[in-house]
Amino acid sequence: MSLSFQASLFDDLSAEPELEELGGSVTRVELGEGAWLDVRPGWVTNSDALFERLAQRVPWQADKREMYERVVEVPRLVSWFGPGFELPDAVLERAQRDLNDHYGRPKDQVFETAGLCFYRTGDDSVAWHGDRVGRAINRDTMVAIVSVGAARTLSLRPKGGGETKRFPVGHGDLVVMGGSCQRTHEHAILKTKQAVGPRISIQFRPYWKRLGA
Ligand SMILES: O=C(O)CCC(=O)C(=O)O
Numbered sequence: 001m002s003l004s005f006q007a008s009l010f011d012d013l014s015a016e017p018e019l020e021e022l023g024g025s026v027t028r029v030e031l032g033e034g035a036w037l038d039v040r041p042g043w044v045t046n047s048d049a050l051f052e053r054l055a056q057r058v059p060w061q062a063d064k065r066e067m068y069e070r071v072v073e074v075p076r077l078v079s080w081f082g083p084g085f086e087l088p089d090a091v092l093e094r095a096q097r098d099l100n101d102h103y104g105r106p107k108d109q110v111f112e113t114a115g116l117c118f119y120r121t122g123d124d125s126v127a128w129h130g131d132r133v134g135r136a137i138n139r140d141t142m143v144a145i146v147s148v149g150a151a152r153t154l155s156l157r158p159k160g161g162g163e164t165k166r167f168p169v170g171h172g173d174l175v176v177m178g179g180s181c182q183r184t185h186e187h188a189i190l191k192t193k194q195a196v197g198p199r200i201s202i203q204f205r206p207y208w209k210r211l212g213a
């Protein structure tokens with residue numbers, strides 16, 4: 001698969017990506033029913049090079065899902081790094097460690113895996129869902145998402161019905177879904193008709209299999 005169309009997206013590919021401090025810079029939004037979202041815009045600096053490296057280095061896959069007796073491609077590219085696997089960039093290793101330091105490694109909520117999504121255009125998306133790590137175990141969990149490339153909107157809504165809240169996630173931003181979020185709420189990156197460039201998201205999660213899920 002050719003990803004060369006990304007090559008001219010960014011200007012400064014020589015600047016090394018870095019992580020800003022987390023302590024004191026994270027804002028918590030209470031979503032109700034014990035769910036929350038932590039927001040930290042601009043956590044990763046010099047994200048251009050991170051986007052480019054991930055676009056080129058990650059073994060992106062076009063996943064397929066069975067749907068109503070048809071097999072369809074999911075509308076995004078994906079890749080998954082299980083516990084103990086080296087992440088595709090050193091700054092992601094640091095990000096996982098900093099997140100675990102910041103949240104203090106609560107029992108069964110240590111970030112161990114990284115899932116990556118590549119949204120090529122506004123037509124790529126992820127439909128409303130709660131992540132398996134929180135649905136299968138009946139306990140609170142955290143899912144941390146780092147975003148690089150074009151800004152997209154993370155939508156969140158209570159499962160039982162209610163207001164949808166929308167959070168823009170841009171180049172270098174961090175959001176963390178926590179508490180009951182995966183059980184009581186659903187989230188999505190909805191398609192957009194606006195002309196948006198490609199976006200890569202990195203989701204750090206506890207390893208659900210280790211939790212007996
Ligand atoms: O790309 C994102 O920010 C969200 C992805 C997501 O919800 C998922 O892969 O479970």
Ligand SMILES: [Fe+2]
Pocket residue numbers: 129130131187
């Ligand atoms: Fe998700």
